[in-house]
Amino acid sequence: MISLQINGEDVEVDVDPSTPLLWVLRDNLNMTGTKYGCGISQCGACTVLMNGQATKSCSTSVSQAAKFNIVTIEGLSIDSDHPVQKAWIEEDVPQCGYCQSGQILSAVALLNDTANPTDEEINQAMTNICRCGTYKRIRKAIHRVAQERGAD
């Protein structure tokens, strides 16, 4: 049994400790918001937060993940009202939508570290792939969150 802390809850899973966190989330816990895209830490569709850091769950074994506080897209907010989710809606970011859980969590991690990121900082932090090419709107949505926070 491996104990995990996911979205503020303690859960126990009975899996091989080398199983990637991604598949434990998806298959054992039926939390399918975290996506499989490449399996080699390239595309970022599987991004979750581990102690606030954007982390590729496809390349993190469940045993490594056990020490961390994990947040998935399901746990980011109760009513889709996290400022980043709201900005994503305002800017109509998603197209097919498959990569967007990972994009949103990467943006959350970036904005936690850097309240008002420059375009260059966005380029550095947002390495998640979007095959629909929604980058323009992702960038706008991140700036929107920063501006709205600044305005508060």
Place this chain on the structure above:
Amino acid sequence: MKPLMDNKLSRRTLIKSTATATGGLLLAFHLPAFSKARPFEHYSESGEEINAWLAIDADDTITIRVAQAEMGQGVFTSMPMIVAEELEADWRNVRAEYADTNRSIRQDRVYRRTNTGGSRAVRRSREYLQQAGAEARERLIKAAAEQWLVSPDECYADYGRIYHKGSERSTNYGAIAAAAAKVSVAGVRIKTPEEFNLLGLPTPRLDVPAKVDGTATFGMDIRLPGMVYAAVVHCPVLGGEVRSVRFNAVRNRAGVLKSVRMKRSVAIVAENYWQAKTAVEAMPVQWVLGSGEKAYSETFKREFVAELEKEGKVLKEFGDVAGAMDDAEKSFESDYVVPYLAHACMEPLNCTVHVQEDRVDVWLGTQFPESALAVTAEITGQLPENVYIHNCFLGGGFGRRSSTDYVEEAVHIAKEIGKPVQMIWSREEDMRGGHYRPMAAMRFKAGFDLDKNLIAYSNHSVTHSILADQGRASKEVDSSSVSGLVDMPYEVKHKKISHTAKNTHLTSWWWRSVGHSQNAYAMECFVDEMALSSRMDPIAFRRKHLPDRPDLLNVLEVLEKESGWGKQNLPRGTAQGVAIHESFGTICGQVAEVTVSDKGELKIERIVSVVDCGNLVNPLTAEMQVESAIMYGLTAALYGKLTVENGVVLEDNLDTYRIVAMAEAPVIETHFALSGGDKWGGLGEPATPPVAPAVCNALYKITGRRIRILPIKDYMLQRA
């Protein structure tokens, strides 16, 4: 109150005068999350079905059924908008769900076309969706009139209510829906574009809320009681077959349940996917590699180019090209080559199937649900009416999800298991699974007279035929191979277009914009070569040779203005390139602004598009499709290539098959120059073809070097 109608005219005028479609125009309100996270699930049966396309609940909620697949292009919003326009619905009450494919085949194709592809959603469905909305509206009016004992002519529908002109009487749709479901009307007229209230207004997507909280259900997200998982390994050489399998080597692994041997692949079924994937990859399999065993992409390239030397099948010939070339003061020729490309949808191919005695259920993302239904019925021996396709949101389609190869495998596996099985292709299996954008080689030749006028033009293309791979080869040329080439718009007195089909052991398929993607690249680069050879500005040259195409000329004019063509003082190492192409009923012109640093680093600074699709349904999703098509084309131009060695495709994941990322994304400016009228062009694809030539034409200005073989990454770029 009619918030949507406020400023309608000024908004529409702005769009028609080619302002950026959304900037500042977006409606300042937001809609409830009216798209189900599981789009195949139907809303409650409590609503009154007025016709197959829509149902109205007592609380005025309107459910509109969408027969096309939502793969990012926005059909879950645009298609309901078309129905709602005629229905005179209050858009805030509209929600979308998938039309039921099973019902469509049982009820004489009640949903007409359920396929999605060819940028056809609006082009081919608009009129009958308008009819469906108008018919429902007239039935609501008739039902209200009958209740009020007045003539329907005295009643009208507006924004979700029916009104009687001669009195104060009115009713909401919900209250009259049950009666409307029972009356019939005939000869209903649909609106002309001048009468639209909703179409043409930037409208937020109905599927967005489910796509920001992880609830939007893609094929891979299906979870069913008792479901098990399957992972598959295919013969590494396409066309090869399984010789032998040693299941015993992995059968005792944790979670492993069963192996399934198919003709070209083997599967392991396990309790979860990771167990299945690691087991199938560890299972010893021997293959019969087949005819592709010794194939190399470098050899393909030589063979395709060699084929250019031979005579192709002549598709079009005007005048006397050979004579005119002999008479020409100057002539030159160029060869262009493009590689095979994978679609690389973000969501690897997958399909979940449950085979039971009296029915088969299939959950997946598909562009062709009727094809999925047909192959499932065939493989299981079940009657088509007992096969249920539950389409999900598609994590990218781009043409790839119109194939049934992955469906067939999942059904074969599920037949052996008797429980729901979710089959997932790993990224590597997805990338090596064939169905590629075809490889092609193209030769162009141009002849000019003493005054530098273009007098002769010939083109021979050698292209892997998609139709031949689909078993639909005929004596006729595969029209998708020559789209854009055979109907090239530039006027020249002596012209000859010819073609040769040449297939390899790889398989090809429709890839976003199909033949246009490679053909526009080669042709529009060659047009640039012709312009420079006659010492003309590339836009001026195009204009000169398009005398009878006011539509193309208008796009060029707007593009020249919006891009600041020739007017800007660009820094050293930066240049603009232009390309224009018509596909899927839409013209798209683009100017790419590109920089090569003194170290040879490439940056795509800005891409300006001008699009004429005639009319727009939803300017918001229209603009998003242009952006998306550009990024898809840019990835292909910069990085797209599949390398084959010993028959095996080497680029099997996103580390080697690189996709353009945020840091490389250019500024994208989109303008619509709409010609209106009856023209309703497609939008999912037409902005892909011009990207590669616009970028390469800009690069020529900077480097003095013509890129005639894609991708651009294979070149050392240096400022001239």
